[in-house]
Amino acid sequence: xxxxxxxxxxxxxALTTSPTRFGEGVADLYQALLVPLLxxxxxxxxxxxxxxxxxxxxxxxxxxxxxxTRALRAQLDPAAEIVATDLSQAMIDVGAPSLxxxxxxxxxxxxxxxxxxxxxxxxxxxxxxxxxxxxKPKAYGEAKRVLxxxxxxxxxxWDSLAANDFARCVNECLTRIFPSDPPDxxxxxxxxxxxxxxxxxxxxxxxxxxxxxxxxxxxxxAATAHHVAAAFCKGxxxxxxxxxRAPERMSEIVxxxxxxxxxxYGANPRGGMSAFIVTGRVPQLFQPQIKMQSDA
Numbered sequence: 001x002x003x004x005x006x007x008x009x010x011x012x013x014a015l016t017t018s019p020t021r022f023g024e025g026v027a028d029l030y031q032a033l034l035v036p037l038l039x040x041x042x043x044x045x046x047x048x049x050x051x052x053x054x055x056x057x058x059x060x061x062x063x064x065x066x067x068x069t070r071a072l073r074a075q076l077d078p079a080a081e082i083v084a085t086d087l088s089q090a091m092i093d094v095g096a097p098s099l100x101x102x103x104x105x106x107x108x109x110x111x112x113x114x115x116x117x118x119x120x121x122x123x124x125x126x127x128x129x130x131x132x133x134x135x136k137p138k139a140y141g142e143a144k145r146v147l148x149x150x151x152x153x154x155x156x157x158w159d160s161l162a163a164n165d166f167a168r169c170v171n172e173c174l175t176r177i178f179p180s181d182p183p184d185x186x187x188x189x190x191x192x193x194x195x196x197x198x199x200x201x202x203x204x205x206x207x208x209x210x211x212x213x214x215x216x217x218x219x220x221x222a223a224t225a226h227h228v229a230a231a232f233c234k235g236x237x238x239x240x241x242x243x244x245r246a247p248e249r250m251s252e253i254v255x256x257x258x259x260x261x262x263x264x265y266g267a268n269p270r271g272g273m274s275a276f277i278v279t280g281r282v283p284q285l286f287q288p289q290i291k292m293q294s295d296a
Contacts, residue, residue, distance in 0.1 A: 027090040029235035031065040037166070037231050039067040039127060041218045042156055042275060046127055047071040049277065053152050055123035060084045061111035061143070062129020066095030072125070073104055083121075085109035111139045119148045126155040128275070131193040140206035149285040153208055157199065158275050159215065161191040165271030166220055166261065170232040173260040174242070177253060183241035186232075199278055208280025217274045225262035225269050229254045 046068055050058070056079065063069050063084040072082055083105045086092050096106040109115055111126070112135055124143040133139040143153045161168045167186050175182040193199070196213040203211045222228045232238055233254050242253060265271050 026235060026237065026239055027065060027088065027094045029230070029239075030091070031094050032235070033227060033231035034235040035065060035067045037220055037222055037228065038273065039064070040071075041220065041273070042216070043068040043071040043127060045216055045218070046125065046154065046156055046277065047075045049154055049279065050123060050125060051075050053123055053154075055121075055152075056080050057121045058082045058123045058125060059114075059116070059121040059146060061109070061114075061124065061126045061139075062086055062132065063106075064088075064091050064095065064127075064129070066099055068125065068127040069095065069104070070099050073099055073101055079103070081105075083107060085111070085114075087111070112142060114142045114146055116146045118145055119151075120146050122148050122151040124151070124153050128156055128158060128190065130155050130157055131190050136193075137202055137206060140203055140208070144207045144282055147282045149282055151282045153203070153280045153282075154278070156216075156275050156277050157193050158191045159194045160274075161187055163194075163217075163272070163274035164191060165265065165273070166222075166228050166269070167191060167232065169261055169264055169271075170229065170238075170257055173257045174233075174238075174253075177256065178245055181245060183238055183245070185236070185238050185241050189237075194276065196276065199276065203278060203280045206280075207282070209283050211278070211280040213276050213278045215274060216277050217272060220271050220273045222269050224258075225265070225267060226254065226258040228261045228265075228269055228271075229257035233257055 050072060055076065058072060058076070058080060060069055060072070060082065063086045066084060069082065069084040076082070081103045084095070085107045087108070087110050089108050092106050092108060111129065111133055124147055130136060130139065140153070147153065158164060161171055167190075171186045200211045200213050233242055234250070239250075242250060246253065261269055
């Protein structure tokens with residue numbers, strides 16, 4: 001079955017999955033503010049690894065608004081087929097119009113229950129999405145199931161809050177603003193999956209071999225401190241956590257966070273980022289060689 005046919009057959013089933021918290025209002029600001037601040041720099045690193053693998057069929061899970069998808073499409077062989085999926089339809093609605101080239105498909109899908117047949121892809125890739133999977137081993141098992149023999153699983157996950165300057169600064173500021181009930185989204189989810197031993201063990205247990213987990217540090221640069229504050233406080237699920245505590249104070253809180261960012265990193269802030277790039281390979285299935293016996 002072709003990838004296009006598989007997408008058409010699986011789309012309806014995928015839509016029954018409940019959406020994530022990256023809703024419509026957050027998705028637009030996520031694309032405008034958070035993507036250039038955090039995700040585009042790492043997309044350029046992931047795509048270098050992906051290109052070395054020479055994939056002809058790629059499945060991206062938790063693609064968000066397509067920061068990595070666009071980098072893949074620009075860098076990989078034009079003949080390569082790319083299927084970009086996300087659990088949030090709002091994220092797809094923002095990302096899909098930015099990339100409508102041939103051999104590029106967008107689809108609503110759950111990484112823990114992929115609507116694809118076995119052995120359809122030779123690369124499954126995910127940028128900063130695995131942290132949100134409630135059952136990571138199940139998602140890793142699904143990645144292996146849809147990969148061909150010798151195929152690769154490639155993903156990134158953030159290092160700790162302590163190793164990521166802007167995120168840590170925002171988190172500390174919000175803790176001071178809400179001392180009795182601080183928003184904990186950043187430390188609870190995106191910056192909570194950073195132990196290399198755990199990561200490698202879970203990926204290996206899913207059936208991958210030659211698993212690597214390499215730390216990659218980059219710089220995050222913003223035009224203003226307000227950009228950083230707005231990106232985190234309004235362009236991520238932190239927005240809902242802040243609004244549930246102080247629905248009338250968002251602008252004031254963004255300004256206060258911006259002041260803290262500027263005091264630590266300047267009016268044109270530059271902060272360090274740290275993440276892990278993880279790879280694993282599906283064991284190669286070798287066909288037994290049959291020796292031909294010549295007549296004596």
